[in-house]
Each structure stands twice: as structure tokens, then as C-alpha cells.
Amino acid sequence: MDLASHIRHVPDFPKPGILFYDISTLLAHSDAWRETIDRMAEAIRPMQPDLLAGIESRGFLAAAPLALALGKGFVMVRKRGKLPGRTVSHAYALEYGEDVVEVQEGMIEPGQRVVLVDDLLATGGTASAAVTLLRKVGAEVPGAAFIIELIGLGGRARLDVPTETVLQLEA
Ligand SMILES: O=P(O)(O)OC[C@H]1O[C@H](OP(=O)(O)OP(=O)(O)O)[C@H](O)[C@@H]1O
Numbered sequence: 035m036d037l038a039s040h041i042r043h044v045p046d047f048p049k050p051g052i053l054f055y056d057i058s059t060l061l062a063h064s065d066a067w068r069e070t071i072d073r074m075a076e077a078i079r080p081m082q083p084d085l086l087a088g089i090e091s092r093g094f095l096a097a098a099p100l101a102l103a104l105g106k107g108f109v110m111v112r113k114r115g116k117l118p119g120r121t122v123s124h125a126y127a128l129e130y131g132e133d134v135v136e137v138q139e140g141m142i143e144p145g146q147r148v149v150l151v152d153d154l155l156a157t158g159g160t161a162s163a164a165v166t167l168l169r170k171v172g173a174e175v176p177g178a179a180f181i182i183e184l185i186g187l188g189g190r191a192r193l194d195v196p197t198e199t200v201l202q203l204e205a
Pocket residue numbers: 089090091092093152153154155156157158159160161189
């Protein structure tokens with residue numbers, strides 16, 4: 035199945051000069067979405083995860099069904115201030131300013147194998163921050179998986195874990 039044809043291209047969103055790859059049209063097509071999840075599940079299975087971690091918010095859309103398909107638990111990596119109770123944080127630099135990713139304490143046991151899942155890998159800033167956060171709470175990170183990889187932005191090189199992507203598109 036040609037999964038790339040189910041991604042909508044939106045020029046100049048969220049700002050001029052950015053070509054936004056919109057997965058809404060993929061999600062709306064049940065066969066294409068199922069095929070996407072199946073392909074990602076087969077790529078993740080050999081990483082032998084105990085848990086999958088999804089990055090807010092579009093990452094949740096892929097990580098939750100993948101965790102069910104693989105029979106594993108799902109953990110949320112969220113932006114600052116969204117998770118209740120005690121959390122562990124990691125701040126990372128953006129082009130301007132910084133952002134923070136968080137995970138709830140006690141969700142991950144030290145030594146558990148946690149595969150990171152997100153919809154899209156661009157510069158890799160978000161994903162590498164999430165890998166650092168997962169390691170901070172004692173996780174082993176055997177790999178990361180994305181629906182879309184934007185080639186030419188260096189995201190893959192920024193990640194020090196095996197990285198699987200279903201679609202490789204021009205930034
Ligand atoms: O590789 P990077 O350059 O870090 O970019 C990729 C990140 O950007 C997007 O999230 P966004 O911040 O737009 O949040 P959303 O999922 O809530 O829309 C995407 O879902 C990734 O998480």
C-alpha cells in the first residue's frame with residue numbers, strides 16, 4: 035500500500051516556508067492506518083521492549099495502538115506541567131528558548147526496555163530529549179520508531195539509538 039499518498043502536505047504551516055506533513059488523512063483511512071501500525075509493530079518487535087513511550091501529542095496516536103498490538107504497556111512523555119503527581123523532567127534547547135519533557139515517577143522500573151515512539155522525526159531535538167529523559171529514570175532505550183522521517187534535517191544522526199521509520203520524506 036502506498037502510505038505516503040495518505041499524508042497531506044500543507045504549505046506554510048505553522049509559519050511561512052514550512053511544509054507541514056499532516057497525518058490526519060492517514061488516521062482517517064482505517065486500512066492505511068492499520069498498515070502503518072502493523073509495519074511499525076514489526077520494526078519494534080525485535081527491539082524487545084517492555085514498554086512503549088509516546089511523545090505528546092501526535093506520538094500518543096501511534097504509541098498507544100502499537101503498545102496494544104505488541105502486548106506491552108504505554109507510558110506518556112509530556113510537555114511541561116501536564117502530568118499529575120511527582121514527575122522527572124528534562125529541559126532541552128529550542129531554536130529560541132527551551133522546552134521541557136516530563137514522565138511520571140514510578141511508571142518505569144530501572145532496567146526496563148522502553149522504545150520511544152513519535153509521529154515524525156525532524157531535527158531530532160524532541161526525540162533525543164525524550165531518550166535522555168527515559169535514561170534519567172533508569173530505562174534502557176533499545177530503539178526509536180517514527181511514522182515519518184524528514185530527511186536532510188539530521189534527526190537520525192542526533193539519536194544514539196537504532197531508529198526505524200516507515201516513510202522518508204523531503205523536509
Ligand atoms: O524532530 P523535531 O525537530 O524535534 O520535531 C519533531 C516533533 O515536532 C512535532 O511535535 P509538535 O511539537 O508539533 O507537537 P504535537 O505533536 O503536539 O503537534 C512532532 O510530533 C515531533 O514530536
